[in-house]
Amino acid sequence: MMLARQKSMLATVLVCSGVILIATLAYIIAAERIGREHLAPDISNTLANIVGAQLVASPDGLQAVQSSLYHMAQHYQINEAALYSAGHRLAHGHSGDGASQLSSLLSNLPANGDWLEYAFIIDEREFLLIIRNDLSLPGFFYMDTLSTSLVIVTVSALLIFMLYMVTRQWQQTPYLHLLEDIREAAGRTDDGRITLKRRDPDLHPLVEALNDLFWRRNQRTQHLKTAHQQAERARLRATRLSTETRHMNEELAKEVSVRRSVEVQLNNTQTLLDGILNAMPTALFALDSRNRIVQCNEQAGDWLNMEYSQLTGLPLIQLIPELQPLKLIPDSATDVAVMKKSERVKIRFDDKNIVTDVLAYPLRDSQQARLVIRIDDVSQRQRMEEVMVQTEKMMTVGGLAAGMAHEINNPLGAILQNLQNTRRRLDPELPANQRTADNLNLDLNVLNTYLDERGIPQFFDHIQNAGERAAKIVANMLQFSRNDHLQKRDITVKELI
DSSP states (O other), X not given: OXXXXXXXXHHXXXXXXXXXXXXXHHHHXXXXXXXXXXXXXXXXXXXXXXXXXXXXXXXXXXXXXXXXXXXXXXXXXXXXXXXXXXXXXXXXXXXXXXXXXXXXXXXXXXXXXSSEEEEEEETTEEEEEEEEEOOSOOHHHHHHHHHHHHHHHHHHHHHHHHHHHHHHHHHHXXXXXXXXXXXXXHTOOSOSOOOOOOOOGGGHHHHHHHHXXXXXXXXXXXXXXXXXXXXXXXXXXXXXXXXXXXXXXXXXXXXXXXXXXXXXXXXXXHHXXXXXXXXXXXXXXXXXXXXXXXXXXXXXXXXXXXXXXXXTTSBHHHHOGGGGGGTOSOSSTTSOOOOEEEEEEEEEETTEEEEEEEEEEEOTTOSSOSEEEEEXXXXXXXHHHHHHHHHHHHHHXXXXXXXXXXXXXXXXXXXXXXXXXXXXXXXXXXXXXXXXXXXXXXXXXXXXXXXXXXXXXXXXXXHHHHHHHHHHHHHHHHHHHOSSOOOOOOOOHHHXX
């Protein structure tokens, strides 16, 4: 980090460098302007006067003019010069820098060229002198300017360095005096107030701040001494109280041990109660006087599709609006809660409907909750009851079917038996039938032929088939009416008898 004097030194160097640079640029610009506006026109006029004098002296002696143009073109501010007459170049001089722009014919020159023109009329003959000036400054000018600037910079640097040393001496003197005073004040061993002298008005704020700092240190020292004395007295009192505190700590340790054991038991009891409540397949809600949930179990959270710990503080009626018309929950905080029960209440939880029994019973001498709502899912029980009802109905129907089967089986057996007897009585191969037919002078073969012609055996077959089908139906009805199933098992003959 730079010091103030170093910053001022750097600022002075930068300012001086800027001033020298600006002065050099201004000098170069002024020299260029003087050369362009004064020197170049004067030199061109002088060359024109010389050429004009030579032409007056000898209009046809162009050697002198040529020599003059050649020598004048060597000047740093003249680049090229040419003398024209009748459109032709008579004499020409060129410095050699760059290409020549003054051609041999006047007609080939551009209309607007960067040059000066001088016209002469000698013996009724017109001459035109054209001079191109070089307005740039020569190299020696820049060299001289640079060397001069370096000398100025060197001298300025020496002067600035000397100024820096003097300024540094001036700045350090008051600080050295102040440092001596601070060291002298710091070496004092008494408790008196330390005051620094004000030798430099520039250091007045710093001296005032240091005096205030020393005063604060003195005050702090006094306070520390006082606090040390008070601490020593407190240490003596603490020593006296340490014995009593140790005894008290022993008593507190015993009490803490007892309290910890009680807390462990309470936590275990709480954990047991929470486990019992959460293990129940019943939704339990404890409500306060505003009918808001104070506590619930996991089954309640599962049915409501929420974390059961997040249900605390929510109104139960908004979560389960089906409880509103049941009048199980008191409407206001002044109403007395009584035990009520509602059965077969349909409640929709999330995306399913269940049939429940809702029981509300009050809590006595409770500060947080006044009512407990228990919701039991009886959907399975209702389905079992319906199954039992259907089973009883089916048993009744089975009994009716058994009675009907027995009642139908008797006439059906008579029909089939009489049909069988009829066929036997018409059989000509049966001796009893033949004897009866002979007594009556009846030909059984002719009778059977008549019966075949009339299709009576087919009628008997139809009756036989219908009777057998009816017998199967009766057997099925009897099988339906039985409660047990046929099973094969070993049994003794005595037990069977």
